[in-house]
Amino acid sequence: MVVPRRSFNATMMVRMNAGRSAGDRDVTSEPELVPEARPWVPRIAAVLDDVARMHAIPGVLIENKGATASLHYRMTPDPDQARRELLAILARRAITSGLRIEEGRMVINLLPPLTVTKGSAVSWLVREHRLERLVYLGDDITDAHAFRALAVLRQSGVxxxxxxxVAPETPPSVRQLADACVASVREVAELLCRTADGLESSGTMESREALASGEIDG
Structure with missing residues (x-):
């Protein structure tokens, strides 16, 4: 089920890879770190090395994204215990390295103390590519920054x-800030397929615009 709350015209869709927006801003080539993020890459790697050496929790997935990192504990035998142990390690090591911790859905994100977020990345994309319309999909706490940025962009005419x-463990801010909600990745695919089929079946740019305008419904 798709739950709409606003009308919309769509001609371009952008999906930010979770956690990468602190450094990635080029949608046409290989990701490139913004200069202010580069000094934090070795610090992230050093903290992750310590975590890998100090913890013995089966099922923890450590994801090094360069300027950020994510520690997933969904697949551990006891997620609550795994979360406590990982936070205890990170509280000692990450803070002394100047990094900050942000929790998401069964994940702990390790981030540099920068103002670059998914929200600032979305705003940059709009400016850089002169976008007039934008669809953003997200499911976790870091996506809330992007949803807030969309509201600001909307005020400027974009x-x-x-x-x-959304899922049961989705942070409340995602549901509160999103313009529409779907219940699964499968529903996202169905929504995009319906949109693509509609665009292909319309004969002219004008008719495609007319098809894309209005509320999304399920």
């Missing part, structure tokens, strides 16, 4: 739509 992919 047509935006933020779609939250």
């Amino acid at each position: 047509r935006t739509l933020g779609i939250g992919v």
Whole structure:
């Protein structure tokens, strides 16, 4: 089920890879770190090395994204205990390295103390590529920054739509800030397929615009 709350015209869709927006801003080539993020890459790596050496929790997935990192504990035998142990390690090591900790859905994110977020990345994309319309999909706490940025962009005349992919453990801010919500990745795919089929079946740019305008419904 798709739950709409705003009308929208869509001609371009952008999906930010979770956690990468602190450094990635080029949608046409290989990701490139912004200069202010580069000094934090070795610090992230050093903290992750310590975590890998100090913890003995089966099922923890450590994801090094360069300027950020994510520690997933969903697959551990006891997620609550795994979370406590990982936070205890990170509290000692990350803080002394100047990094900050942000929790998400069964994940602990390790981030540099920069103002670059998914929200600032989305705003940069709009400016850099002179976008007039934008759809953003997100499912976790870091996506809330992007949903807030969409609201600001909308005030400047950019047509935006933020779609939250929600589940029982989804942070409340995602549901609150998204313009529409779907219940699964499968529903996202169905929504995009319906949109693509509609665009292909319309004969002219004008008719495609007319098809894309209005509320999304399920």
